[in-house]
Amino acid sequence: MNFDFSDDQKxxxxxxxxxxxxxxxxxxxxxxxxGKAPYDRELWKGLADMGFLGVAIPEAFGGSGAGHLELxxxxxxxGRALAPVPFSSTVYLAAEAxxxxxxxxxxxxxxxxxxxGNAVGTLALFEGSGNPSPKAIKLTAANxxxxxxxxxxADGAIADFAIVAARTGSTGRDxxxxxxxxDLTSExxxxxxxxxxxxxxxxxxxxxxxxxxELLGAANEGWSILSQVLDRAAVxxxxxxxxxxxxxxxxxRDYALDRIAFGRQIGSFQxxxxxxxxxxxxxxxARSNCYxxxxxxxxxxxxxxxxxxxxxxxxTQAFQHCSKNNIQVHGGMGFTxxxxxxxxxxxxxxxxxxxxxLSYWEDQLIERMRQKNAA
Amino acid sequence: MNFDDTPQxxxxxxxxxxxxxxxxxxxxxxxxxxxxxGRIQLKSANILEVAKAWQKKKADAGWAVPHWPKxxxxxxxxxIERVIWQQEEGVFGKLGALFIIxxxxxxxxxxxxxxxxxxxxxxxxxxxxxKIWCQLFSEPAGxxxxxxxxxxxxxxGDDWVINGQKIWTSGAHYSDYGILITRTDPTxxxxxxxxxxxLDMKSPGVEVKPIKQANGQAEFxxxxxxxxxxxxxxxxxxxxxxxxxxxxxxxxxxxxxGANVATGFPELFEFCNSLMLDDGxxxxxxxxxxxxxNWAVRASGLRYTSFRAxxxxxxxxxxxxxxxxGKLVAGAMLQDIATYALDLQGAAGVLNGPEDAEVAGxxxxxLLRSPATRVEGGTDEIxxxxxxxxxxxxxxxxxxDKDVPFNKIxxxxx
Numbered sequence: 001m002n003f004d005f006s007d008d009q010k011x012x013x014x015x016x017x018x019x020x021x022x023x024x025x026x027x028x029x030x031x032x033x034x035g036k037a038p039y040d041r042e043l044w045k046g047l048a049d050m051g052f053l054g055v056a057i058p059e060a061f062g063g064s065g066a067g068h069l070e071l072x073x074x075x076x077x078x079g080r081a082l083a084p085v086p087f088s089s090t091v092y093l094a095a096e097a098x099x100x101x102x103x104x105x106x107x108x109x110x111x112x113x114x115x116x117g118n119a120v121g122t123l124a125l126f127e128g129s130g131n132p133s134p135k136a137i138k139l140t141a142a143n144x145x146x147x148x149x150x151x152x153x154a155d156g157a158i159a160d161f162a163i164v165a166a167r168t169g170s171t172g173r174d175x176x177x178x179x180x181x182x183d184l185t186s187e188x189x190x191x192x193x194x195x196x197x198x199x200x201x202x203x204x205x206x207x208x209x210x211x212x213x214e215l216l217g218a219a220n221e222g223w224s225i226l227s228q229v230l231d232r233a234a235v236x237x238x239x240x241x242x243x244x245x246x247x248x249x250x251x252x253r254d255y256a257l258d259r260i261a262f263g264r265q266i267g268s269f270q271x272x273x274x275x276x277x278x279x280x281x282x283x284x285x286a287r288s289n290c291y292x293x294x295x296x297x298x299x300x301x302x303x304x305x306x307x308x309x310x311x312x313x314x315x316t317q318a319f320q321h322c323s324k325n326n327i328q329v330h331g332g333m334g335f336t337x338x339x340x341x342x343x344x345x346x347x348x349x350x351x352x353x354x355x356x357x358l359s360y361w362e363d364q365l366i367e368r369m370r371q372k373n374a375a
Numbered sequence: 376m377n378f379d380d381t382p383q384x385x386x387x388x389x390x391x392x393x394x395x396x397x398x399x400x401x402x403x404x405x406x407x408x409x410x411x412x413g414r415i416q417l418k419s420a421n422i423l424e425v426a427k428a429w430q431k432k433k434a435d436a437g438w439a440v441p442h443w444p445k446x447x448x449x450x451x452x453x454x455i456e457r458v459i460w461q462q463e464e465g466v467f468g469k470l471g472a473l474f475i476i477x478x479x480x481x482x483x484x485x486x487x488x489x490x491x492x493x494x495x496x497x498x499x500x501x502x503x504x505x506k507i508w509c510q511l512f513s514e515p516a517g518x519x520x521x522x523x524x525x526x527x528x529x530x531x532g533d534d535w536v537i538n539g540q541k542i543w544t545s546g547a548h549y550s551d552y553g554i555l556i557t558r559t560d561p562t563x564x565x566x567x568x569x570x571x572x573x574l575d576m577k578s579p580g581v582e583v584k585p586i587k588q589a590n591g592q593a594e595f596x597x598x599x600x601x602x603x604x605x606x607x608x609x610x611x612x613x614x615x616x617x618x619x620x621x622x623x624x625x626x627x628x629x630x631x632x633g634a635n636v637a638t639g640f641p642e643l644f645e646f647c648n649s650l651m652l653d654d655g656x657x658x659x660x661x662x663x664x665x666x667x668x669n670w671a672v673r674a675s676g677l678r679y680t681s682f683r684a685x686x687x688x689x690x691x692x693x694x695x696x697x698x699x700x701g702k703l704v705a706g707a708m709l710q711d712i713a714t715y716a717l718d719l720q721g722a723a724g725v726l727n728g729p730e731d732a733e734v735a736g737x738x739x740x741x742l743l744r745s746p747a748t749r750v751e752g753g754t755d756e757i758x759x760x761x762x763x764x765x766x767x768x769x770x771x772x773x774x775x776d777k778d779v780p781f782n783k784i785x786x787x788x789x
Contacts, residue, residue, distance in 0.1 A: 001378050001689055003682040069376055253767050268770040270756070273763035280762055281700045285676030292679045295376045314672040362668035363661060369671065370658055373648060 003291060005073060012066075013073035019050055020081040026340045032084035033199045033343070038158045044085045045117050053091060054115025057099070062112025068232075068298040072239045072290070079240025079319075080247045082347050084200040086120045086155035088240065088354075092233040094121025097163045097179065100232075101217030101225045106181055110161060122159040123229070124150035124182075124206055131360035132230060134177045134223050139208065141166035141178055144215070146208040154354055156204025157193040159184055163216055164208070165226060174223035180213035187211070198350035200343065231308035233355055235293035238308075241315035241351060242290050245283040248322040248344045252276055252329040272329060279322045286311075286318035306372065309365035316358055319348040378682075380459075384689070387456050391463040394436060399467045400429055407466045409735075415469055423549060426470040430504025439502040440478050447486065447494055448502025455688040476545055477501050477508035481554045484624045485573065488611035497552065497573075509550035509576070511541040511598060512621065516786070518543075519757050521556075522565045522618060523776075523784075526600060528557035528572070535559075535572065535610070537580075537603040543751070547583045547596035550576050554624070555605075556617050561782040568781055569617030574605045590743035636705045639712035639741055640674035643667070646716060646734055657719055666715060673704055699766065703758040706748040713742035 005013070023046050032040055047053050056071040057063025071091070078087050095114050098107055098121075113119035128151055130136045139148025146166055153162065162182050169176040184191065188211040196203040217225045253276055256267030266272050293311035296304040323344040327334035334341040352358060380388055403425060406417055416422055433439045434448060442457040443449025452460065461468055471478075482501055485494060500506040517523035526539025537557060547553070553576055560568035576583070580603035585593040612620040647667060650657040657663045681701070684694035716738035717724030726732045727739035749755050763769040776784045 001380065001384075001682060001686050003376060003378065003679065003686040005376065249767075253769065256769060264773065265770050267763075268773060270760065270772070273767075273769050274756070274759040276767055276769065277759035277762040280766060281704060284680060284700055285673060285704070288676045288679035288683060289672055291376070291683065292675065295378075298376065309668075310672045310675050313668055314676055317669075317672075359661075359665060362665045365668045365671060366658065366664040369644065370648065373644075 003295070005069060009069055009073050012070055013077060016050075016052065016074045016077035017080070019046070020077050020083065024081040024083050026082075026343065029082045029084050029200050029343055035199070038193070038202050039086055039155070040084045043083065044120075047083075047085065047087070048115065048117025051115075053087075053117055054111075056091070057095060057111050057115050061107050062115040064115075068236075069294055071236060072294045072297070075236045075239035076243035079243030079347075082200060082244070082343055086122065086158055086202065088233070088237055089122035089155040089159065090114055090120050092236040093123040093229060094159075094161070094163055096232045097123065097216060097225065097229045098181075100228055101179065101221070102181075106214070106216065110181075113160075119161065120155060120159045121161050121163070122153055122155045124153045124156065124162045124164040125226070126150065126152060131356045132226070134174050135172075137165050137167050137177055139164065139166050141168050141180060141213070144180075144213055146180060146182065146211045146213050149205060149207045151205040152194060152196070152203045153191075153206050155202045156206045157191045158202050159191075162206065163229075164213065165222060166213075168219055168222075175220035176223075177226070178219045178222035179216040179225055181216045182208070182211060182213045186213075196350060198346040200347065201350065227305075230355060231305055232297055234308040234312035234361070235290065235297045235304075237351060237355060238286070238290040238293055238311040238315035241319040241348070242283065242287050244344055244348060244351075245279075245286060245315070245318040245322040248319070248326040248341075248348075249276065249279045249283055251341065251344075252279065252322070252326040255330050255333075266329075275325050275329065279325050282318040282321045286314040289314040306365065306368045309361050309368060312355070312361045313358060313365060316352045316361075319344075320352055323348040381689070384455060384459060387452070388459050388463060391438070391460050394438065395463055395465075395467070398432055398436070399464075400425060400470075403470075404466060407469050409737075410469060415472060422470075423473065426473050427504045429467065429470050430474060434499075434503030439504070440482070443478075443482065443486075443498070443502060447482075447498035448500075453688075455685065458685050458688060473507060473546060473549070474504055476510050477506075480510050480624045481508040481552070481573075484554055484571070484611060484620065487623050488571070488620055489573070490608065493573075493609075501552075506551040507546060507549055509544050509547045509553040510624070511544055511547075511553045511555040513543040514540060515542050519754055521621070522569065524556060524558060524569070526555075526557045527561075528559050528570055528605070530559075530607075531604075533607050534604045535570075535607060537572075537574075537600040537605060539600050541598040541600075542586070542595075544583075544596045544598050545594060547576065547598050548585060552576060553598075554611065556621055558781065559614055559617075562780050563615075564778055565776060565781045565784065566618040567615055569621070570614050571611040571617040571620040572605045573609050573611060574603070578603050578605070580604075589746065590740070592744075636677065636701045638670070638674045638677065638705045638708040639738075640670045640708065642734070642737060642741075643670065643712045643716055646738070647719070650719060650733070652719075663719070670708055670712060673708055677701055677704055699758065699762055702748070702752065703755055703762075706745065706755065709741055709748055710745035713738045713745055717742060 023043050028040055051064050052074050054063030055066045055074060056068050059065040098110055110119055127136060127138055146164060161184055164180045164182050166178055166180055167176055168178045188209040191204050191206045194203045194205055256272050257265055259266045290311045293307045296307040327341045327345060330341055333339050403417060430439060437450045440449045441452035441460045445451050482498060485498060501508055512521055514524045516525050528535045528537050552573060554573045556569055556571050558568050559570040580601040582599040584597045586595045586597055587593055647657040647663055652660060684698045687694045720733055727736040729735045732739055764771055
C-alpha cells in the first residue's frame with residue numbers, strides 16, 4: 001500500500017509553498033480585501049508561469065497533463081496561503097466541467113487560455129438561498145437563449161466565461177437541466193459585484209437577458225455532469241481547506257508558545273493544549289479523508305461520490321474548527337483587524353457554503369452510502 | 376497513490392490467507408463477528424480454550440507473533456507483514472485479546488531487558504499462548520500518574536520482597552506471569568526510585584481479586600502482594616531505572632497499529648438501515664442523516680489515517696504521530712453512538728434483555744462499557760496532552776512533585 005503522495009508530488013508541494021510564501025504573503029491577501037483590486041492579477045500570471053493553472057489539463061489543451069494528484073497538492077498550498085485569485089472557480093469548476101463534457105472546439109477555445117492565465121472561468125449555479133438541486137434552477141434556456149439571474153456566482157464579476165445551469169423543461173426530472181457555456185462579454189450579460197464575509201474572493205450576481213449560449217454536453221445530462229463536477233471540486237476544495245486548517249493550527253500553536261500570561265507560556269495550560277490537540281485531530285481526520293478523495297479523483301474510481309462527500313464534510317468541519325479556535329487561542333488580539341486570524345475565519349466560513357452547505361453534503365454522503373449498502 | 380501490495384507483500388499475504396483459510400476455527404466466525412465490546416464470550420465453548428487452541432495452532436505453523444524473532448517464537452516478519460497478518464486474520468484476531476498485553480507489552484519488555492536464558496525460556500510459551508502474561512502497573516494511587524505508584528520492593532539477600540497493591544490488571548486471574556513495576560527507593564523523586572521485575576503469578580503472597588465493573592462485567596483485577604519474594608535475577612533493567620523500562624513497554628504499544636479500532640459506526644449505520652420510525656426507515660430521516668454523516672467521516676478519517684501509517688511502515692519508516700488520535704476519537708464515538716442508538720429506540724431504549732432489546736442489546740452494552748474506553752490505556756486528557764506535547768511541541772505541565780522526594784509528596788487532597 002502506498003496511500004501517500006509520491007516524492008515528486010511532495011516536491012511540487014514544496015515548490016508551490018515556496019512560491020506562495022514569496023508571492024502571496026498576508027499583505028497580498030489584504031490588498032484584495034481592502035479593495036485595491038478584485039483579485040491579485042500578478043499572482044494569477046505567476047501561477048500560470050509556474051504551470052499550476054494547467055497542471056490537470058492535458059497537453060493537447062495547453063496544460064502540462066501532470067494530473068489531479070498534482071492539482072491536490074497545489075490546492076493545499078493555495079488554501080494555506082488564502083490566495084486571493086479565482087483558482088477554484090476556474091480550475092476546479094470551469095476547467096473540470098470542460099474536461100468532462102466539453103466539445104473539442106470548446107476545450108480548444110478555453111482550456112489553453114486557462115492554462116496560460118488568460119481566461120477566468122466560473123460555474124453559475126445558485127439562484128439565491130438554497131443548496132444544489134434541479135428544482136432550484138429557474139433560469140431558462142430556450143433554443144439556446146438564456147434568461148434569468150444567478151446569485152451568488154463565485155468570481156462572477158471577474159470571470160471571462162461561465163458554465164451556466166439552466167432549465168430546459170418542467171417534467172420535474174433531473175433531465176430538465178442543461179449546462180451552457182457563456183462568454184460573459186456577450187450581449188445581455190450583466191455582472192454586479194456583491195459584498196461577502198470573505199472579501200478576498202469575488203462574489204457576484206449575473207443576470208442574463210436573451211443571451212445566446214452554446215450547450216456544454218448533452219442537453220439532458222446537465223445535472224449529471226454538474227453532480228460529477230461538484231464531487232471533483234469537493235475533493236479539490238477539501239485540500240484547500242486542509243491547507244487552511246493546518247495554517248490556522250500552526251498560528252494558534254505559535255501564539256501559545258510565544259504568549260506569556262500568569263508567568264508562563266499559555267501553551268502550558270491544559271485548557272489551551274487540549275483545544276489545540278482537538279484542532280490537530282480535526283485537521284488529521286480531514287487530511288486522511290481528502291487523501292482518499294484524491295485517490296478516487298485521480299483514478300476515476302466508482303468510490304468517488306462517497307469519498308468526495310466525506311472529504312467535503314470532514315475538511316469543512318476541520319477548517320471551521322481550526323480557524324474559530326485559532327481566534328480563541330489568540331484571545332482579544334485574535335479579534336483585531338491587524339492579526340490574520342480573521343482572514344482564515346472568513347475564508348473557512350465562505351468555502352463552507354460555497355459548494356453547497358454541510359447539511360447538503362451530509363445528506364448526500366448518507367444517501368450514497370445507503371445506495372451502496374442496498375446494492 | 377495506490378492500495379497495491381509490493382510483490383513481497385502480496386506473496387506474504389497469499390501465504391497467510393491460504394493458511395488461515397485452511398486452519399481458522401470457522402465454527403466461531405459468526406459469533407465472533409457479532410461479539411460486543413468488552414469481554415468476548417462464546418455460547419458454545421469456553422473462550423479461553425478456543426483462544427489458546429487457535430494461538431497454539433498458529434504457533435506450530437510459525438504464525439503466533441509473526442513480527443517476533445524466530446528464536447523467541449516468531450517468524451521475523453517485518454512491521455508491514457505484521458499488519459498484513461492482522462488484516463488477513465480478521466475476525467479471528469479477536470481471539471487474540473487474551474494475549475494482547477503479553478505479546479504487545481510484556482514480551483517486548485522482556486526482549487529488551489531480560490537475560491538471554493530467560494528470553495529463551497519464557498518467550499516461546501508466551502508467543503504460543505501456553506502461558507499468559509499480565510502487566511502490573513496501575514495502582515489505586517497511580518492511574519494517569521503511574522509514577523506515583525507505592526508498591527514497595529525491598530532487597531533481602533538475593534531476593535526482593537514485595538508488598539502493596541495493583542489495580543486494573545487485565546487478565547490477572549488467568550495469567551501465569553506478570554511484569555511488575557515497584558518502588559525501591561521512596562527517598563528520591565518519584566520517577567527515580569522505581570524498579571521493574573517479572574514474576575510468577577503463582578508465587579506465594581500474590582492474591583488476585585476480580586473487580587466488579589460499573590457495567591457488571593469483570594475484565595480486570597486487583598492484585599495484592601504480601602511478602603512476595605522475587606529473585607534478583609528476575610529484575611528487568613537497573614535498580615532505579617524502572618521508569619525508563621516502563622517507557623519501552625508503552626512505546627512498543629504505540630507501534631501496534633493496523634488493528635481496527637472499534638467506533639460503533641458500522642453497527643449504527645446498519646441499525647439505522649433496518650429501524651423503522653413513524654415516517655419510514657430511520658436512515659431516510661434528515662436529522663438521523665446529519666448525525667450519521669458526522670460519525671461516518673470520523674470513522675473513515677480514522678481508517679484512512681491508519682492507511683497512511685501502514686504506508687509509512689511499507690516504506691520502512693516509523694508511523695508518524697497522527698497515529699495517536701485513534702483511541703481519542705474512537706472512545707468518544709462509541710459512547711456518543713451508543714447514546715444515540717438508545718435515543719432512536721425511544722422508551723424501549725432502556726431495555727437490554729437479549730430477547731427484548733434491539734440488536735440483542737448491543738448498544739445498551741456499548742453504552743455501559745464505553746466510559747472505560749475513554750479511561751483505559753491513557754485517558755482522553757492524557758492523550759490530548761501527548762498530542763499537544765509530542766506532536767505540536769507545546770510545553771509539558773509544570774510539575775510540582777518533580778524534584779521532591781517521593782515520601783515528601785502529599786498523599787491527600789484534603
